[in-house]
Amino acid sequence: MTWPSFGGMVATVLLAACSVTSAPAATSAPSSAPAMASLRSTDAPESGLPELISDHSFERPVQPRMDAAYRTGLVTDHCVDRDLPAPPVAEQALVVLDRTYALTASYVPNDLVTASEAGLSGTSGTKLVRAALLDDLAAMAAAWDAAGFTILIDSGYRSYAAQAATFGSWVARLGYVEALNRSARAGHSEHQLGTTLDLSSPGWGGRFGDWAVEAPEGAWMAAHGSEYGFVMSYPAGSQGDTCFSYEPWHYRWIGREAAAAHRASGLDLRRFLVRYAGR
Template identity: 35%
Template structure:
């Protein structure tokens, strides 16, 4: 299965296997070929090995989400998710969405000054390498600030709700537990990434086919290889 997913698309013999397994739409449906390279793609994969191009990329349409901003499609999905959570009595607070190259540079530099570069690299992306710069990522919190940007966030009302429900709105928890070797980041139960409903459905179908409760990371799913650190030099 890993080789099939490694193609980043479903074609040929793999499509036949996937079809038999009930993972994809019946014959006639075009195989999905995601654009994971273009900065403007909703499925762009950015990590320590994959810098945005251009590195100063700015999304075309940024939409306000309270005090934060997201790309229009992600913003709309986020608002829908917020409403659904409200209906369950959970109040999702957008904490940090789009950040420009300059804002990311300033954030990263402040961490370097505070903790040194090695530690800074584990908690904030270098400018040009942040999902926040795509306008597709949002850090969320609880209204009372409980466990903000900490591991224990998972056990808070918002942490628990997004873990169970964010997928219904096209979002994934981008940096899952125990996947730092792949993503370059420790568990961040607050960092949600919009990838759209189709890719989420595929990630879930793939996990279900493997009998796993956890989704593959984007690095694993698209066969990109682990990106634990920045390349040397």
């Protein structure tokens, strides 16, 4: 498939100051149990990591193009737990976060607003999201209403500190190794971007169940979320590449054009972002 080329800066990964061989690693056992994305976090990345993702205007992303130099610069064993700086990208919505690449503790989006500005009410309306996604969230919420659905936002933006506390609660409950299968360490959570939502619906009580199958609202999101720029980050059967358990409630906004390209690619989100970085 041929992708259109867009001008502008192509991100280049700079890993010289933080080599893979010197990075700390932890082993983790595979798990088939889905993890609550609202319960995700990590040990703090090294405090000296540079802030590689700028806080300039968060523009709506365009369809990304393949960039071999970017792709080959990334580590291949990304399921190893370490704290390398998130690879710099021209568009913040397309940054790669996984068990290796992380945001710094100081990263906070500069345009956080409440979801109420997109027309969400109740507890859902109190959740923080980036202003960049408000138009798409409002349009999606209108589509929910038209379909007769009430979809709730359980979690939006989550700070580095909040994620660290969440991961710590999983460690206390399950032990460190198993917690890695249930939760993202701080800095590695997509929620810190402010563009990721954990969703549910009033009639659905299976907090660790398959929302995309067990609830019509979840099935609607799986079928139509990408039309509004929202992509399921950790789909079923992708744990070998995403390194996280299936989370049918966890949706990340990457913009409508990028989401359409992602859907057409057939790739899980992480692999898509790695292969089609830059503009």
